[in-house]
Amino acid sequence: MKKIFVLLLLCHGSSSVKHSLQYFFTASSGVQSLPDLLGVVQIDNVTMGSCDTSTKTLAPRQGWVNRYLDDDPDQRKYYTEECFEIEPEFFKATINHLKQEFHLSAGVHILQRLSGCEWDDETGNVTGFYQFAYNGEDFISLDLKTLTWMPLKPQADVLKPRWDDDKAVTNYIANFITQICPEWLKRSLQYGKSSLTRINRPSVSLLQKDPSSPVSCHATGFYPDRALMFWRKDGEDLHEDVEYGEILPNHDGSFQTSVNLDLSSVKPEDWGRYECVFLLSGVKEEIITKLDKAVIRSNSEKPTDMTVPITATVVVVALVIAVTVFMVYKKKKAKRRPYYLDNSTELSMALN
Template sequence: MRSVVLLLLGVHLSYAGRHSLQYFYTGVSGDINFPEFTAVGLVDEGQFMYFDSNIMKAVPKTEWMRQNEGADYWDSQTQIASGNHPVFINNIQVVKERFNQSTGVHTFQFMVGCELVDDVTTGGYWQYGYDGEDLLSFDKNTLTNIAANPQAVTTKNKWDADRAQSENRKAYLENICIEWLRKYVSYGKNTLERKAAPEVSLLQKDSSSPVICHATGFYPSNIMMTWKKNQDDHNEDVEVISTLPNADGSFQKSISLSVKPEEWKNNPDIYRCVVQHVGGEKVVLLNEKNIKSNSASNNIIAIVVGCLVALAALALIIGLIVWWKKSNGYGKASTNDSDSENSGQPLPKA
């Protein structure tokens, strides 16, 4: 039976004119089936370039990058990423020694990014982490680094003494990053500024499982999903799952509701999933006819899993995004004491 989906009129989410550029670098040490080093570039949280130490080549991930940048650009990206590969592996060893670690899987991570809202710069961040936790941060206003733990103090002092490096970082965040963000947005304007409404479904594995409200296919990534009981927000027994990328560049997100089946089966339409997005706002009533059957929901879940498998190379990057959001986003530096410590400039060529 057809699901009853109500379209809310007159509700707007203002995300137009917001754009971001981010680079995530990850070095991995230990017995794990994952490239030793990866570099990923994102515009508006969608991947546009990728490099790893297995393929040893920077490659475009969007058609608008393929059409607008030629061999010279990709050669330069490959050289930058290839040069940072041994630096990151060395950094892991340095930090492992700082933490008195000799075995296990460990990650050394770098994030840098900037943002524009209505063509006005809103800030930037330069961050390093280790094993998913903050390590060092760069404050572009004071040109100093902030150590998140005692193990990072030695590197903080070293980086603080290098004024030229700090000035370069500040210039990158305030100028170079912004210039390239504007250029990339101009390349992919039709794609990056589109508004695709979410497709919303209610899924349930079995009668005793939580009901999942699943939104997919939407763009941009900003979305609000809530469960309501009658007309009030219902926050108890609710779990929000992070927004994830789909293989086609769109996004998906889910929010689950764990209540006794008889509570909503005996009170049809008392619960509803409300999805607000700039491309379209929808409400799906929680009743038996709107929940996908076991076979249908399994098919949808298989599609979702298939998308995630296709994005397997982003597994650690998704973890980085979680770390970035948890870190509140702005600031971090680097951590290596060797002469090969060039990770202060692990930037794509401008």
């Protein structure tokens, strides 16, 4: 399977690419350190901008975004109204309804929505998605094939007939996801072409906490995020004693990842047989780092160039996730009551 993925990765320059435009909204209640509503827009997993109710301003994260919005004032107006008028009212009303149904007047509550589209630049195929989560659990989503709402939790069953009956809202969502979203995605790709289609090679280092710890092969500063990293011995991929890390965003829009190798069963005289391999989409050659004691850097040195700060947005999202997991754990001990929205008025307001 890995060899197939490597082949696809190396041939990526002549194959199609799926681009995505994603909208994340997270509303919270009972968390003083978080804004009532946080919104994030991403293109191809790179944050383009954010907004929150505490600042009341749109915050572009890429240099070209302001120029893009200046040339399309209607779209800037849309994002401003969504972030600071429509969505805050909708999410606040929805959380209040859910709290009433659960008979909960206090505590932490998190309501999230993920929506957007994917576009294949070769086939032209478009897929969309629109779904909600409540307190860390999938709640309800829209099936774009049938234009009906699909409960993802038993508690959401009562919502299905109410939301299915509101055809105007459902049709608006479907039109936005399948028509407007792809067009905005294509235009954004044109404006941000130099940034979004760039190729940045990584800086690769070997790190080790202490002599008995695994050696971590760490790559940072690469773009795009379509990459593969693994350990190899005598030219063969290693699967045992290897731990793979996720591809994570850096503060500057690039990415980082790592793969660890357990040295407990590696003989000192065999170190030269091991190498860390990094593959990046659009780059044919492998980036190889030999396992060598002389180049391993100890984490105790705290090298400044390897310190990868993350954006305030990621910090907020991490905090939201932590709070959500904690709440889910607590709620598992209590019997939940079904909850519903009295009607779809709030959803209509959010989408008109």
